[in-house]
Amino acid sequence: MSASWSNMKVIYDRIGLKLYKTIAFKDIYHIVKFRSYCATSAPQSADSGKKQYIATDYTCPTAPGDKKDTTCELPAAYNPQYVEAAWYEWWMKQGYFSPKEGVDKSKKFVICLPPPNVTGTLHLGHALTCAVQDAIVRWHRMRGYETLWIPGCDHAGIATQVVVEKQLWKEEKKTRHDVGREEFLRRVWKWKESKGDTIYEQMKKMGASLDWERACFTMDKKMSAAVAEAFVRLHDEGLIYRCDRLVNWSCELKSAISDIEVENVDVKGPTRLYVPGYSKPQVFGEMASFDYPVLNSDEKITVSTTRLETMLGDTAVAVHPEDPRYKHLHGQFVQHPLDDRRIPIICDDYVDMNFGTGAVKITPAHDNNDYNISVRHKLPLINIINDTGEMENVPEAFIGLKRFDARRAVAKALDKKGLYKGRKPHSMVLPICSRSKDVIEPILKAQWYINCEDMALNAVKVVENGDLTFTPDYYKKIWYEFLKDEKSRDWCISRQIWWGHRIPAYKVIQKTNQRTSDELWVSAHTEHDAYIKAEKLFSLNPNEFTLQQDEDVLDTWFSSALFPFSVHGWPNQTTDLLKFYPSNLLETGSDIIFYWVARMVMLGQKMTGQLPFSKVLLHGILRDAQGRKMSKSLGNVIDPMDVVHGISLNDLNKQVEQSNLDPKEVEVAKKGQQKDFPEGIPACGTDALRFALCSYNFKDPEINMNISHVQSYRNFCNKIWQGYRFVADKIGDEYKSTIDLKTHTIKSPVNRWMLSRLSHLVLKCEENFASYDLHHVTQSLYSFWFTDFCDVYLEFSKQVFQSEDDDSKSTVQEILYLCTSTYMRAISPFMPYLSEELYQRLEPGADSVCVAQYPATDNYRWYNEELDREMEVVRDIRRVTLSLAQTFNLTKKHAEVYIQSSPAHCDMFRQYMTVFNALLRVKSLQLVSDGGSIPLGCIHREITPEITVHLKLQGSIDHxxxxxxxxxxxxxxxxxxxxxxxxxxxxxxxxxxxxxxxxxxxxxxxxxxxxxxxxxxxxxxxx
Structure with a gap:
C-alpha cells in the first residue's frame, strides 16, 4: 500500500497542479478525490486514533457538494490547496449565495457585478473588483441582510468577433464574409458555449459569492428583448435618430468604435509604428507644410498638418478674423493645387493666430474640429477615405491608394509643383484602436445616435440633490463637468459588425419614386410589426414598399447600460424586478464612469423612472509596483490564477511567447519578468490574494500592486493557522463556553486588555466597512491577530497554562475561544476559505461562517482606553528592551533589565509583571522608582521623559x-x-x-x- 501511495503521489505532483490551474471548476472534484485517495492510502501514525493527512493534501474525502470533513487532524502548516478544496461547492449546494429574507424584511442589499467580457480570463483588475465586492457582499449577508449579488457576462461585440475571425482565418483561411452572416454567428455561439464560462469558473475559484442561478448573458433572449424594447421606445420618442456625423473608424475592423476603445498614444517625435495592412512600419510624429496659392494673386498661404493625405479633402483655409496678416484676404479663395478646386478663405475664432502661420487647412469629413467649423460656415464635406482605409473621391492618381501610402504620394506631387515646404518633428497624440492596433480615422458616416441632452441634465440633478452619491466624493465634480457638456455630445450606438444585438430598425424602400427622397425608418421587435408600423406612420399600402433591416449592431455599452433592470426581466414587471430593483450600490472602476455608470443612470431613469442605484463606489486603476500600466509588452500583466496556484519563471515566459506580441516586445517582456519574478511566483492561495487586494486604498485614482505583498499575506495566513492550532490545543475539542465574560469578574489587566483590543477590532471593522474603507478593516484585522493576539496574549497565556491556577486557566480559555470565534467571523469576508476551515473546527456542527453573525459592537463593550494606553507602554518597553539586547548581542538568559520610572508608574507596572516575564523572559527584571540606584555598567534608552529602560552590560560584553x-x-x-x-x-x-x-x-x-x-x-x- 505504501508503494502504491508513493507512486500515485509522484504522478500527482508532476501533473496535478498544472491540471488544477487549467481544468473547468466542475472537474476539480476528481483531482480532489484522487488526492484524497492518495492521502487515505498514506502510511498511518500508529499512536493516533485520528486520520493523518500530509500538509499538501487538498481535503479529506468529500463527495461533490458535501460538507468537508473537518474531523481529521489539522496539518502542521497552512496550505492553500488543502484549505480551499471542497468548500465552494458546499456553499453553492447549500444555497448560501441566494437571497434569504432576514428578520427585518426592509434590510436588503443588492449589487450587480460589472459584466466581464465573454472573451476574457480573469486579470488583476477583475480580481480587485471581485475581492472588494465580495467582501462588501459577505459583510452584508453576515449582518442579516437579504443579499443578492448578480453575475452577468457581456457579449463584447468587437472583441469577440475579432477572436472568432482570427480563429476562422487561422483554421480555414476564410473571412466572415466568405462564410456569410448566419454561419459566422453560428460559429460565434459555438465558440461562446465552449469558452464563455472560463471567467465564471475563475471567479468561483476566487470565492465570489454570486447568485449563479441568476447569471445572465447580454445576448440571452431575455436581455435581447429588453434591448429591442429600449431602442424602439427611444426611437419612437425621437431620442434615437440617424444622421451623418464623424465617428472613430477602424479601417482594420471596418467599424465605428467607442471612445473607450481608443488608446491615445503620445508621440514625441518621428516614430515608426506597425499598422495593420502595411508590411513596413509607418512614420508618425511629423508635421508637413505646404502652400496654397491665392487665386488672382501671387500670394501663397502656408498651412501645416500631421496628416498630409487629408489635404485632398480640404474645403477651406481658416484664419483668425483679427489676424492682421490675412485681413486683406477675407472673402478671397485659394486654388487647390492637386484638383484645381476653388477653396474659400474663412474667418473663425477657433484659429490660434500665434501658432504656426496662423492659417489652418479645413478637412471637415476627417477631423472633428474641422467638422464643427464646417457646420458654422456651411462648408461642403468630401469623404476621401473609404471603409478599408483607401483613397476615394480624389484625383485619379491617388484613387485606391492606402491612406499612408497616399501621404507620401501627396508630398511628392506637391513637391513637383514647388509647393511642398518639407516636414519637421512634431509631438502629437495618435489615436489607436485597442482591439486592432489600427490608427483611428475620423470618417463621416450615417450612424444611429441617442440624444442625451435631457437625460444628462437629469443625471446631474440627482447628484446635486443627493439622491445619487459618489465615493470618493470628488468624482461629483468630474460627473458634473462631463454630463453638463454631454448635452452637446450625442451617443453613437451603431457598430458595423455582425456579433451583437442587431439594430431593430427597418428602412422603408418604396417601389415608386413619388415621395420624398429622404430615408424613412421604423423600429420594431419583428419585421411583421415593422410593416404594420410603416403603413400607419407613412400612410403606405402594403404593396407600395418593402423593408430592409439595418445590417449594423448596437454598441455593447447600450445593452450594458440596461443591465441593472434588464437582468430582472424588464420590461416585464417580474417579481425580481419589483423586489430587487433598484440596487443599493454600484462598485466599479473609475475609468468607465462615463461609458457605463453615466449611461446606466441616464437610461435607468428614462426607462424605469428610477435610479438604478443610489450609491456609486469607484476604485482606481491597478498598476504594477513601479506605477506602470499593466501591459503584456512590459511583462507585468499577471493572471490572478498564477498568484493563487503559483507559476515558474519559465512558464511566465511561455505565456508571453504564445501571445500576439512582436518578437522584440516578447524579449522586452521576458526581461521584465526576469527582473520582477526571478524565482517565478509562489502559490499564495485565494485568501492571501483577496486580502492583499483589499489592503490597498482602492479609492485612490491609481493603485500600485506589489505581488510580494500577496506573499506576505500568505505568510499571515500561516500565522492565523498556527495561532488557531495553539488555541485548539489549549481549549480542546468541541469546547463549550462555561463563563459569561460580560458578567464575570476579570482580575488580570492583561485579560481585560485583550477584551478591550477585541472590542476595538469589532468597532473598527464596523466603522470602516460602513465607509467602504476596506484597507482600514484589513489593517485592523492584521494588527489584532499578529500584534495583539499572537505576539502578546498567546505568550502571556503560556505562563497561565503552566500555573496551577484553574480559575485563571478557565478565564484565559474563554478569552481565547471568544477571540478566535470572533476573528474567524470578522475576517471571513476577506478570507472565506481559511475562516470556514477553522470556524468549522472551532464550532463543530455549526452552519457556515459565511452566514454566521458578523461581530457587532453591541456585543463587545469591553473597550478601555486607559488599559490600552498602559499596555502600549508595556509593549514599548518590551520593544526597546529586545532591541537593546539584540544590538549588544545579549541572550535573554544574560539580560538584566531595570525599568526606572515614577512611583505611580512603578505601581502600575507591578500589575503587568506576569506579562513582562512572559514577553521578555530575561534573566531578571526590576522596577526602580525615581531616585533609586541603577547599577554601574548599564546602557539606557528613554521610552518617555518619565520612563527609561536600563540594560546591564557589565560582565556580559567585550567592552x-x-x-x-x-x-x-x-x-x-x-x-x-x-x-x-x-x-x-x-x-x-x-x-x-x-x-x-x-x-x-x-x-x-x-x-x-x-x-x-x-x-x-x-x-x-x-x-
Whole structure:
C-alpha cells in the first residue's frame, strides 16, 4: 500500500497542479478525490486514533457538494490547496449565495457585478473588483441582510468577433464574409458555449459569492428583448435618430468604435509604428507644410498638418478674423493645387493666430474640429477615405491608394509643383484602436445616435440633490463637468459588425419614386410589426414598399447600460424586478464612469423612472509596483490564477511567447519578468490574494500592486493557522463556553486588555466597512491577530497554562475561544476559505461562517482606553528592551533589565509583571522608582521623559570589541550620509525618498553615537 501511495503521489505532483490551474471548476472534484485517495492510502501514525493527512493534501474525502470533513487532524502548516478544496461547492449546494429574507424584511442589499467580457480570463483588475465586492457582499449577508449579488457576462461585440475571425482565418483561411452572416454567428455561439464560462469558473475559484442561478448573458433572449424594447421606445420618442456625423473608424475592423476603445498614444517625435495592412512600419510624429496659392494673386498661404493625405479633402483655409496678416484676404479663395478646386478663405475664432502661420487647412469629413467649423460656415464635406482605409473621391492618381501610402504620394506631387515646404518633428497624440492596433480615422458616416441632452441634465440633478452619491466624493465634480457638456455630445450606438444585438430598425424602400427622397425608418421587435408600423406612420399600402433591416449592431455599452433592470426581466414587471430593483450600490472602476455608470443612470431613469442605484463606489486603476500600466509588452500583466496556484519563471515566459506580441516586445517582456519574478511566483492561495487586494486604498485614482505583498499575506495566513492550532490545543475539542465574560469578574489587566483590543477590532471593522474603507478593516484585522493576539496574549497565556491556577486557566480559555470565534467571523469576508476551515473546527456542527453573525459592537463593550494606553507602554518597553539586547548581542538568559520610572508608574507596572516575564523572559527584571540606584555598567534608552529602560552590560560584553564595532558602524553611516547629501545637493529635482534616507541615516547615527558615548564613559571594567 505504501508503494502504491508513493507512486500515485509522484504522478500527482508532476501533473496535478498544472491540471488544477487549467481544468473547468466542475472537474476539480476528481483531482480532489484522487488526492484524497492518495492521502487515505498514506502510511498511518500508529499512536493516533485520528486520520493523518500530509500538509499538501487538498481535503479529506468529500463527495461533490458535501460538507468537508473537518474531523481529521489539522496539518502542521497552512496550505492553500488543502484549505480551499471542497468548500465552494458546499456553499453553492447549500444555497448560501441566494437571497434569504432576514428578520427585518426592509434590510436588503443588492449589487450587480460589472459584466466581464465573454472573451476574457480573469486579470488583476477583475480580481480587485471581485475581492472588494465580495467582501462588501459577505459583510452584508453576515449582518442579516437579504443579499443578492448578480453575475452577468457581456457579449463584447468587437472583441469577440475579432477572436472568432482570427480563429476562422487561422483554421480555414476564410473571412466572415466568405462564410456569410448566419454561419459566422453560428460559429460565434459555438465558440461562446465552449469558452464563455472560463471567467465564471475563475471567479468561483476566487470565492465570489454570486447568485449563479441568476447569471445572465447580454445576448440571452431575455436581455435581447429588453434591448429591442429600449431602442424602439427611444426611437419612437425621437431620442434615437440617424444622421451623418464623424465617428472613430477602424479601417482594420471596418467599424465605428467607442471612445473607450481608443488608446491615445503620445508621440514625441518621428516614430515608426506597425499598422495593420502595411508590411513596413509607418512614420508618425511629423508635421508637413505646404502652400496654397491665392487665386488672382501671387500670394501663397502656408498651412501645416500631421496628416498630409487629408489635404485632398480640404474645403477651406481658416484664419483668425483679427489676424492682421490675412485681413486683406477675407472673402478671397485659394486654388487647390492637386484638383484645381476653388477653396474659400474663412474667418473663425477657433484659429490660434500665434501658432504656426496662423492659417489652418479645413478637412471637415476627417477631423472633428474641422467638422464643427464646417457646420458654422456651411462648408461642403468630401469623404476621401473609404471603409478599408483607401483613397476615394480624389484625383485619379491617388484613387485606391492606402491612406499612408497616399501621404507620401501627396508630398511628392506637391513637391513637383514647388509647393511642398518639407516636414519637421512634431509631438502629437495618435489615436489607436485597442482591439486592432489600427490608427483611428475620423470618417463621416450615417450612424444611429441617442440624444442625451435631457437625460444628462437629469443625471446631474440627482447628484446635486443627493439622491445619487459618489465615493470618493470628488468624482461629483468630474460627473458634473462631463454630463453638463454631454448635452452637446450625442451617443453613437451603431457598430458595423455582425456579433451583437442587431439594430431593430427597418428602412422603408418604396417601389415608386413619388415621395420624398429622404430615408424613412421604423423600429420594431419583428419585421411583421415593422410593416404594420410603416403603413400607419407613412400612410403606405402594403404593396407600395418593402423593408430592409439595418445590417449594423448596437454598441455593447447600450445593452450594458440596461443591465441593472434588464437582468430582472424588464420590461416585464417580474417579481425580481419589483423586489430587487433598484440596487443599493454600484462598485466599479473609475475609468468607465462615463461609458457605463453615466449611461446606466441616464437610461435607468428614462426607462424605469428610477435610479438604478443610489450609491456609486469607484476604485482606481491597478498598476504594477513601479506605477506602470499593466501591459503584456512590459511583462507585468499577471493572471490572478498564477498568484493563487503559483507559476515558474519559465512558464511566465511561455505565456508571453504564445501571445500576439512582436518578437522584440516578447524579449522586452521576458526581461521584465526576469527582473520582477526571478524565482517565478509562489502559490499564495485565494485568501492571501483577496486580502492583499483589499489592503490597498482602492479609492485612490491609481493603485500600485506589489505581488510580494500577496506573499506576505500568505505568510499571515500561516500565522492565523498556527495561532488557531495553539488555541485548539489549549481549549480542546468541541469546547463549550462555561463563563459569561460580560458578567464575570476579570482580575488580570492583561485579560481585560485583550477584551478591550477585541472590542476595538469589532468597532473598527464596523466603522470602516460602513465607509467602504476596506484597507482600514484589513489593517485592523492584521494588527489584532499578529500584534495583539499572537505576539502578546498567546505568550502571556503560556505562563497561565503552566500555573496551577484553574480559575485563571478557565478565564484565559474563554478569552481565547471568544477571540478566535470572533476573528474567524470578522475576517471571513476577506478570507472565506481559511475562516470556514477553522470556524468549522472551532464550532463543530455549526452552519457556515459565511452566514454566521458578523461581530457587532453591541456585543463587545469591553473597550478601555486607559488599559490600552498602559499596555502600549508595556509593549514599548518590551520593544526597546529586545532591541537593546539584540544590538549588544545579549541572550535573554544574560539580560538584566531595570525599568526606572515614577512611583505611580512603578505601581502600575507591578500589575503587568506576569506579562513582562512572559514577553521578555530575561534573566531578571526590576522596577526602580525615581531616585533609586541603577547599577554601574548599564546602557539606557528613554521610552518617555518619565520612563527609561536600563540594560546591564557589565560582565556580559567585550567592552572594547563592541566599542570598535560601533565606531565602524558610525563611520559607515556617515559615509553613506555624506554621499547621499552630496547627490541631493547636485540634483536639480529634489527626491523625497532621498530626504527620507537622510533622516533615517541621521537618526541611526544619533543612536549609535549615544551608545559610543555611553560605552566610553564606562571604566576599563565596563562599570
Amino acid at each position: 572594547s570589541a563592541v566599542l570598535e564595532k560601533f565606531e565602524k558602524k558610525v563611520a559607515s553611516l556617515q559615509k553613506k550620509l555624506d554621499g547621499i547629501e552630496k547627490k541631493v545637493g547636485k540634483a536639480a529635482d529634489k527626491d523625497k525618498s532621498a530626504y527620507k534616507k537622510i533622516d533615517s541615516y541621521r537618526s541611526e547615527l544619533e543612536v549609535f553615537q549615544n551608545y559610543i558615548d555611553t560605552l566610553k564613559s564606562f571604566d576599563e571594567n565596563g562599570r
